[in-house]
Amino acid sequence: MSIALEPEENKLLSSKIKMERVTEEVLAPMGRFPSLPWHIAFGLAQATALLLVLPVIYQLFFGLGIYGINNPVGWGLFIVNFVFWVGIGHAGTLISAILCLFRQNWRTSINRSAEAMTIFAVMTAGIFPLIHVGRTWVAYWLVPYPAERALWVNFRSPLLWDVFAVTTYFTISLLFWYQGLIPDWATARDRAKNRFFRSIYSVLSFGWTGSARDWNHYERAYRQFAFLATPLVLSVHSIVSFDFAVSLIPGWHTTIFPPYFVVGAIFSGFAMVVTLLVIMRKLYNLEHYITMKHLELMNKVILATSLIIGYAYASEFFIAWYSGHEYEQFQFLSRPFGHYAIPFWTMVICNLVVPQIFWSKKMRTCIPVMFVVSLLVNVGMWFERFNIFIISLHNDFLPSSWGLYIPTIWDISYTIGSFGFFFTLFLVFTRVFPTLAIAELKSTLPAPSTGPKIPEAAHHAHHDDDDGSARHHPDSNPKEAH
Amino acid sequence: MAPIQVPAAMAFYDDADDLMYVTEKARVEKGYKDLDAYTPYPVHGLEDALGLKMSWVSTVARMGLVAGWGLGFLFQSWTSAIDWPVNIGGKPFVSWPAWIPITFETGVLLAGFCNLLALFVACGLYPRPKTVIVSKRVTNDRFTLVVPIRENQTEAEVVAFLREHKALKIKIIDGIDKERQRVIFRAPMEEEPVTA
Numbered sequence: 155m156s157i158a159l160e161p162e163e164n165k166l167l168s169s170k171i172k173m174e175r176v177t178e179e180v181l182a183p184m185g186r187f188p189s190l191p192w193h194i195a196f197g198l199a200q201a202t203a204l205l206l207v208l209p210v211i212y213q214l215f216f217g218l219g220i221y222g223i224n225n226p227v228g229w230g231l232f233i234v235n236f237v238f239w240v241g242i243g244h245a246g247t248l249i250s251a252i253l254c255l256f257r258q259n260w261r262t263s264i265n266r267s268a269e270a271m272t273i274f275a276v277m278t279a280g281i282f283p284l285i286h287v288g289r290t291w292v293a294y295w296l297v298p299y300p301a302e303r304a305l306w307v308n309f310r311s312p313l314l315w316d317v318f319a320v321t322t323y324f325t326i327s328l329l330f331w332y333q334g335l336i337p338d339w340a341t342a343r344d345r346a347k348n349r350f351f352r353s354i355y356s357v358l359s360f361g362w363t364g365s366a367r368d369w370n371h372y373e374r375a376y377r378q379f380a381f382l383a384t385p386l387v388l389s390v391h392s393i394v395s396f397d398f399a400v401s402l403i404p405g406w407h408t409t410i411f412p413p414y415f416v417v418g419a420i421f422s423g424f425a426m427v428v429t430l431l432v433i434m435r436k437l438y439n440l441e442h443y444i445t446m447k448h449l450e451l452m453n454k455v456i457l458a459t460s461l462i463i464g465y466a467y468a469s470e471f472f473i474a475w476y477s478g479h480e481y482e483q484f485q486f487l488s489r490p491f492g493h494y495a496i497p498f499w500t501m502v503i504c505n506l507v508v509p510q511i512f513w514s515k516k517m518r519t520c521i522p523v524m525f526v527v528s529l530l531v532n533v534g535m536w537f538e539r540f541n542i543f544i545i546s547l548h549n550d551f552l553p554s555s556w557g558l559y560i561p562t563i564w565d566i567s568y569t570i571g572s573f574g575f576f577f578t579l580f581l582v583f584t585r586v587f588p589t590l591a592i593a594e595l596k597s598t599l600p601a602p603s604t605g606p607k608i609p610e611a612a613h614h615a616h617h618d619d620d621d622g623s624a625r626h627h628p629d630s631n632p633k634e635a636h
Numbered sequence: 637m638a639p640i641q642v643p644a645a646m647a648f649y650d651d652a653d654d655l656m657y658v659t660e661k662a663r664v665e666k667g668y669k670d671l672d673a674y675t676p677y678p679v680h681g682l683e684d685a686l687g688l689k690m691s692w693v694s695t696v697a698r699m700g701l702v703a704g705w706g707l708g709f710l711f712q713s714w715t716s717a718i719d720w721p722v723n724i725g726g727k728p729f730v731s732w733p734a735w736i737p738i739t740f741e742t743g744v745l746l747a748g749f750c751n752l753l754a755l756f757v758a759c760g761l762y763p764r765p766k767t768v769i770v771s772k773r774v775t776n777d778r779f780t781l782v783v784p785i786r787e788n789q790t791e792a793e794v795v796a797f798l799r800e801h802k803a804l805k806i807k808i809i810d811g812i813d814k815e816r817q818r819v820i821f822r823a824p825m826e827e828e829p830v831t832a
Contacts, residue, residue: 173676173777298715306715310724315737322741326748333752336761341676341775343767353765360761364774366673368759370683374691375755379748382697386744393737597677608654608802 159442162600166260166447169600176443176599180590181342183438185351188585191437196581202574209564209571210285218288220564227547227559231569232286234539237394237415239279239572240320241535244387244416245423246272247327250334251383254376260451262594263443267434268427269331270587274579275426276324278572283316285568312396319393326386330379333372336362337593391415398542404481405489405546408473414466421459421505422535424452428528432521434584443590446519453518456531460509463538467506481551493558494545497537504534644784645794646770647803652679655779658801659685662783666797672782674774693754700750701743708742709735770809782809 159168188196212220223230246268253261284293296317298307307314340362343355362368392412399411428449435444474486489498508530512518549556561569583589649655655673659682662668671686673679709732716722717729727734756762774780781803783794791808798806 177776298711305720305722308722308724309712309716309738310727310731310734312737315741318738318741322745325745329748329752333755337677337775340767344769344772344775356765356767357763359767360756361764361767362759362761362775363767363769364674364676365759366675366679366682366686367688368761369675369678370688371691371693371755371758373678375693375697375751378694378697378751382701382744382747382751385740389737389740393741396737593677597679608657 161442161445161447165600166445167263167599168442171442171599173596173599176590176592176595177341177345179439179443180338180588180592180595181345183584184342184586184588185346189437192581192585196578199574199577199581203571203578204574205567206281206571206575209568210290212564213285213288214290218286220562222559222561222565224557224559226550226555226557227544229543229547230286230559231540231561231565232282233397233543234536235569235572236279236282236286237539237543238422238536239275239282239576240323240394241391241415241419241422241539242426242532243272243275243279243323243327243423244391244419245427246270246275247323247383247387248420248423249427250330251380251387254380255384259598260448262591262598263445263448264427264431264452265594266331266334266587266591267431267583267589269327269334270583271423271426271430271580272327273324273331274576274583275423276320276327277579278576280320280324281572281575282568312393312400315393316397319390323386323390326379326383330383333376333379334591334594335588336360337364337372338588338591340364341592342588388416391419398546403546403550404479404485405542408470410466410469410473414463414470417459417462417466418535418538421456421463422532424455424459425528425531425535428452428456428524429532430580432525432528434589438584438589440590443595449521449524450515450519453512453524453527456528457509457512457518460505460531464506467502485546485549488549489541489545492545492549494541494548497540498545501534501537501541504530505538508534643791644782644809645791645798646807646809647781647783647798647801648771648773648805648807649779649781649802650777650804652682652779654802655679655781656682656685658798658803659781661801662781662797663687668783668789668794669786670784674770674778674780674782676775676777676779679779691758693751693758696754697747697751701747704743704746705739707746708739711742712738771807778804 159170161168209220221230221232223232246265249261249268250265250272253265284290287293287296295301296307296314298309336359339355339359343352343359346352346355392415395411395415398406399408401407431444431449431452435441471486474482477483489495508527511523511527517523544559548559647658649658652675655675656679659671659673663671663686673682673686675682712735713730713732716731721729769775770780770782771778781798783798785791785794795806795808
C-alpha cells in the first residue's frame with residue numbers, strides 16, 4: 155500500500171492521497187483500542203518513569219545527600235538533564251514557527267508531533283530544577299509573588315531569567331499547539347459516531363465551524379504566533395546558557411554560549427524527532443505522510459547543525475589558547491585528557507564523526523542508519539552537557555577546592571526515568587490526539603489529476619505546483635508567483 | 637439579540653479552485669452580499685474572493701507585546717528599587733540591562749495570550765458541548781459557499797446561478813445571522829451527514 159503511495163518526482167506527498175483519506179487515517183487510532191505493541195511500549199515507559207519517582211520519594215526523607223553532588227560540582231546530573239531536555243524541545247518550535255515563516259511546506263507532516271515533543275520535553279526538563287532545589291515543596295518561591303516576607307526575588311540573577319524563559323516557552327508552545335489543534339478537533343467531532351466523543355471533541359474544538367471568515371482570523375493569529383515563537387525559541391536556550399556564561403568559571407565564561415547552545419538544541423531536537431517519527435510512522439501506518447523525503451530533509455538539518463557545532467567546539471579551543479588565560483587553557487586541556495576524557499571523546503564521536511555519514515544520500519535515506527545515528531546524536535548531546543557542566547566545575551581555580559563528581563545510583567535512576575516520563579506522555583499523545591496536523595496537511599496535498607470542474611477556475615487560480623508545493627497553502631501566494 | 641434570519645442557498649464543491657472562482661463571481665459579477673464559505677483548511681485567496689478585511693487579531697497581540705514589555709520592566713524596577721531596595725553586589729537598584737531578558741519574556745507571554753483570546757473573540761469560539769455546523773463534510777473534504785437569498789432575489793435565481801457553476805449539491809438552509817454574518821442552521825449536529 156505504501157509503495158503505491160510513493161510521492162511522485164518533485165513532490166512531497168503522493169497526488170493519489172485524497173482529503174477524506176487524510177481525515178480517516180489520522181483520526182482512526184483515536185477511536186481504536188490500543189494495539190499490543192502500544193501496550194508493551196506503554197508498560198515499559200511507565201516502568202521506566204518509576205525510576206524518576208523513586209529517587210524523589212527517597213530524597214524527601216534523606217535530602218540531597220543521596221545524590222553525587224558535592225562542593226565544587228553542585229549542579230550534577232540535574233542540570234545536565236535539564237539543559238538536555240530543554241534543548242530537545244527546540245526542534246518542535248523550529249519546525250512549527252521558523253519553518254512556517256520560511257514557507258517550508260514539508261513541515262506540515264511533522265509539526266504536530268514535533269510540537270507535542272517540545273511540550274513534553276519542557277515538562278520533563280522542568281522536573282529537574284524542582285528536584286535540585288532540595289526543598290521541592292517551596293519551589294514556588296521562585297515566582298515573584300507578594301509574600302508575607304515582603305522580599306522579592308532577585309531579578310539580576312540568570313537563574314531567575316531561566317524561570318521566566320522556560321515557563322514562557324512552555325506556555326507559548328502550548329497555546330500555539332492548541333491553536334493548531336482546534337480545526338482538527340472539529341474534524342474529529344464531525345467524524346465521531348459516538349455521541350459522548352462528539353461532545354468531548356465539540357468542547358475541545360471550541361465550536362469551530364470552518365467558516366472562511368474564521369479562517370481569515372485564524373491564519374493571522376497563526377502567523378502572529380510564529381512571529382512570537384521565533385525569537386522566543388532563540389531566547390530560551392540563550393537564557394539557559396546565561397546561567398553559565400554570566401559566571402566566571404573557566405569553560406563557562408564565554409560569549410559563544412548563546413548561539414552554541416541554540417544550535418546544539420536544534421541538533422539534538424531534530425535527532426529526537428527522527429527517533430520518534432521513524433517509530434510512529436511505522437506503528438500508525440503514516441509512511442505516505444511522513445515520507446522518506448521528510449526524513450531526508452531532517453537528516454540534512456542534523457548534518458548542517460553538526461557542522462556548526464563542530465565549529466563551536468573548535469572555536470572554544472581556539473579562544474582558550476588565544477586568550478592566554480591559563481585557567482581557561484587548563485580547563486580545555488583537561489577536557490580531552492583529564493578525568494572525564496571518556497565523556498569528552500564520546501561527545502566528539504557521536505556529535506561530529508557519526509553524523510558525517512549523512513553526506514551519502516544512500517545513508518541518509520536508510521531507516522536503520524538514521525535511527526541509530528539519531529540515538530547516538532542524543533547520547534552525544536547529553537555528554538556535551540555533561541562536559542560543559544561537570545568538567546568545568548570540578549577543576550576551577552584553586553587546586554585545594556578541586557573535586558570529582560561521581561553520580562550515585564539515584565542520579566542514574568532519575569536520568570533513565572526521565573526518558574520513561576517523556577515516552578509515557580508521547581505514547582498517550584499518539585493515542586488521544588490527531589498525530590498529524592490534518593487541516594494543514596490537506597492544504598499541502600498536491601493537486602489531484604482530476605482538478606477543478608469549472609475550466610475557467612483552473613486558469614483563474616494560477617496554479618503553481620511544479621515544485622511540489624500545494625495550490626492552496628497560505629504560504630504559496632499566487633500573486634507573488636505570477 | 638435574536639438573529640435576523642434570511643434564507644440561504646448552500647453549494648457544495650470538492651475543489652477549492654471551483655469554490656474560489658464561484659465566490660468571486662457571485663460577489664463581484666452578481667453582487668450577492670454577506671457571502672460565507674466553509675472549508676476544511678484555510679484556502680489562500682478566498683478572503684479576497686469574499687472581500688474580507690484583514691484580521692485585527694494580530695493588532696491585539698502586538699498591543700499585548702508592548703504592554704507586556706512595559707509592565708515587565710516596570711514591575712522589576714518597582715520591586716527592586718522602590719518596594720524593597722536590596723543592595724546586591726553594589727549594583728544600581730534599577731539594573732536595567734539585567735531586566736531585559738525577563739522584559740522580553742513577559743512581552744511575549746502577554747502577546748501570546750492576547751493573540752489566542754482575540755482569536756476566540758473574533759471567531760466567537762468557546763467550549764461548548766454541541767456545535768451547530770453547516771455540514772459534517774466541511775471539516776473533512778467539502779468546500780461550501782453560502783449565498784443569502786435577499787428580498788430582491790428569488791431562490792430559483794440563486795440556485796440557477798450555483799447550478800450553472802457545477803455545484804455538486806445545492807441545499808436551501810433556514811437562515812443567516814446578519815449581525816455576525818454567520819449561518820444559523822436549525823438542525824442540530826445529530827442530523828444525517830450530508831452526502832454530496
